[in-house]
Amino acid sequence: MEKYVQIENVNMVFDTKKGPFVALQEVNLGVTQGEFITLIGHSGCGKSTLLNLVAGLLQTDDGVLLCAGREIAGPGPERGVVFQNHSLLPWLTCFDNVYLAVERVFGAKEDKAKLKQRTHDALALVGLTHAEYKHPNEISGGMKQRVGIARALAMEPKVLLLDEPFGALDALTRAHLQDELMKIAQATHSTVMMVTHDVDEAVLLSDRIVMLTNGPAATIGEILNVDLARPRDRLALANDARYHHLRGQVLEFLYHRQLRPAA
């Protein structure tokens, strides 16, 4: 299988006032096309740093980061990013927020009608056709996050990067959006990298769970294959022994082997 995202021997060092801080050390990871992987670990372990490196929002001189065979030198439209706090522009409607991205990626090749169609389609995909012309402050947190996902998907990225996208949502909304994301990822055959701190979310969504050790100098501690059949149903899985076994393995890693002393 073709490796869509390749991370080889990556180190990330931040220059702080107290001297260099090693956030990531010797990270190696390959993500194949259509794969859904989650990064999980205690807070401060550098999972968001790793995602930002792939997004191109951070750069490192140490190691190789490739996306679709090309070196990652900065952010690019082939990598769609969904931020934790949705990051919608409050002065634009939902439609315009998505259109901004569509226009940037396809504006050179397609006419306005086509661009608008793309925007409508992206919002329809996340079920927000009715709220297209509302401003972000007029819709709920879950809807905002869906617009953020629509904005990322509308760019037709090769890789979808999500940084704790559901972290700020209530449990019911989160479950609902997890189901939707699962459906969308399957329908669009997206390659997804997602940062999370939610064990159930990781097991439910992922093909592989990448577990990071505690920082500083965090690295990949273990990669867990989630061989549950798709489509997955959260209710059926609730009584599935294999699901609980996988869940137990992640918990074992997080709370037994990587427990932080009173973090």
Added chain:
Amino acid sequence: MNTANAIKPMLTVVEATTPQAPAPKPAAAPPLAKTVSRTKPKGLHILRAILPPILGFALFLGLWAIVSQTSPNLPGPVKTWQSAVQLFADPFYQKGPNDQGIGWNILNSLQRVGIGFGMAALIGIPLGFMIGRFKFLNDMTSPIISLLRPVSPLAWLPIGLLVFKAANPAAIWVIFISSIWPMIINTAVGVSRVPQDYMNVAKVLNLSEWKIFTKILFPAVLPYMMTGIRLSIGVAWLVIVAAEMLTGGVGIGFWVWDEWNNLNVEHIIIAIFVVGIVGLLLEYALLLLAKRFDYE
């Protein structure tokens, strides 16, 4: 972004007057207040809203009347009111260059403020954007701005007279130079405070510098800019009276000086009220404008 450090002196002002200050929403009122308003008649509500200001004005007029009783040269409220009625009966008469109606005086002052402030906005706002966006430019200009900003506006008048060789442009120059700083500084602070999230969106979407400006920077900075404009207008209106006293011509400031020479103290008091009311109206108009650009 270090811009915020270099231009700190103004920050407190920004925070104090930023239009985003959360206004108490009527919908958020606790249920208790609702029941109270339902049980009491509506008239009482209005009375409670207008009673304190009326009481304040009454106290003010009372004090004024007492002071004017003890000092024979100071006209009391009644005398001033009678004079004002007379004055405003014909605000737009013209009897030569030194004797024109109060309306002309106000309009002339407003025109000077408009021109001086307008030019300051045309230069100050783009400059503020550039200073906020480029650290090099900020480091380059911040010592000069820090040096020139505290200078008293009227200290610039001789330079204006020297360069323009006429009173009117010199007055406009003083308005320009004294009202440009709040706009530069507030705009620059606004740019440096654009949330990193929005700039990350710009980076991830790979937006062009023009799109970043029109879709992110400009809307995000607008509230700060409006604060700068409001402070500037305030300063300009404050300064015009003093500048016109020195430069002469038709205008509310010169009128005050003229009436002092005529020893018409009623008119001086009227002028003080007029300056206050016009300043209040300007401030209020800009507040309304700023509200339109509040996205939160």
